[in-house]
Amino acid sequence: MKKAKSIYHGHRFPAAVISQAVRWFFRFQLSLRDIEELLFERGVTVSHESIRRWTDKFGPRFARQVKAARRKPGSTWHLDEMFVKLRGEPYVLWRVVDEHGIELDILLQNRRDQAAAKRFFKRLLAGCLALPKKIVTDQLRSYPAAKTEFPEFANVKHVFVKACARVNNRAENSHQPTRERERRMRGFRLPGRTQVFLSCFGPIRQHFALKRHLLRASLYRKQLAARFDAWRLFTSVTQVPSAVS
Template sequence: MKNAKSLYHGHRFPPAVIGCAVRWYFRFQLSLRDIEELLFERGVVVSHETIRRWCDKFGKGFAHCIKAARRKLGATWHLDEVFVSLRGEPYLLWRAVDQHGAELDVLLQKRRDKAAAKRFFKRLLAACPEVPRKIVTDQLRSYPAAKAEIPELANVKHVFVKASARLNNRAENSHQPTRERERRMRGFRKPGRTQVFLSNFWPIRQHFALKRHLLRASLYRKQLSERFAAWHRFTEVTQNPSAF
């Protein structure tokens, strides 16, 4: 029986370097050139274009592993949409999170009509193994119109809240890291690349972004160590990244 090829087959840099670069890019507000400089300080000479290719190639797989390993998702879906500008052209970024703040999925679309809402609902059902008990949205009429045409969601409780009253903060606050990253990147550009980036960005970032204000220092360090150990399993890293 042939041995399975390594995840990093054909790459001349060790897995610890690649995994660390990908984590830095999605976890922190760093540009590709920032990461190039940080690696150079550690004796690793690599171009920002190579780092971009690493993020494109490995980001999706790492994000998928994190999603598969996270705890069971909540039974309440909070949905919200926000405008983003791609080269001056407006798009809608649809996002869904559960009651714990874990992102379920994101979808970049041009419109906010019934067809767009229905497309997003179907994407959520494909990504989530269980149908929710309750859906919370703002008063956009596209949501109930699309929900009525999806049999799996027909009997799910639907709660409407006023967006101006900030009653759907769980979903609205989830846009903040995206907004911060959008400013750091000086705006998104291509729809396809933006969709790929945001699909990978939130799971990897949230894997390490613990709610440290709610944890004692000792418990925070313990949980963060567990997250790093899980990350090393996902990335198949056996070498200590601090060694390079």
């Protein structure tokens, strides 16, 4: 039986180095040059352009595996949208999270109307195996108008919340990491690259971002160690060399 090729076939750097660089980029607010410096400190000389190619190639693959392995989404979904600027042009980032704060999906569009909401609902139906019992949105009229076009959502309860600046709710809080990363990157640029980046950023960041304030230190370390073990499984890394640990 022919042995399957490694996903890292053709790369001269070890799998542990590549997976570490990809994890750092999506987990922390680090630039490509920051990661280049961190790897150089550990004895690995690689250019930031090579790291960019690694994140482009492996980021979506690792994010899909993280999403496939996480627990089933909750029964309440919170949908919301935020405005971002790409080279001065306004875009709308649609996001859905469950009641535990787990990001289920995002979609970047240049409109905020019924057609845009319909595309978002269609994407949710294609990507989620089970429907929620309840969805929570702000009072944007595009949501109920688009929802009526999908028979699958006919029995899903729709709850409206008042939209206002700095409101403390699940949907609004889910935008904070994106805003922080947007500032760190000095803004997003191309719609396609922004969609791909944010689709990877959410799942990979949340895989490691445990709710530390709710856990004892010993339990936090135990759960974090389990997340690292899972990451090595996702990325096909059998051993982590001390040079990049």
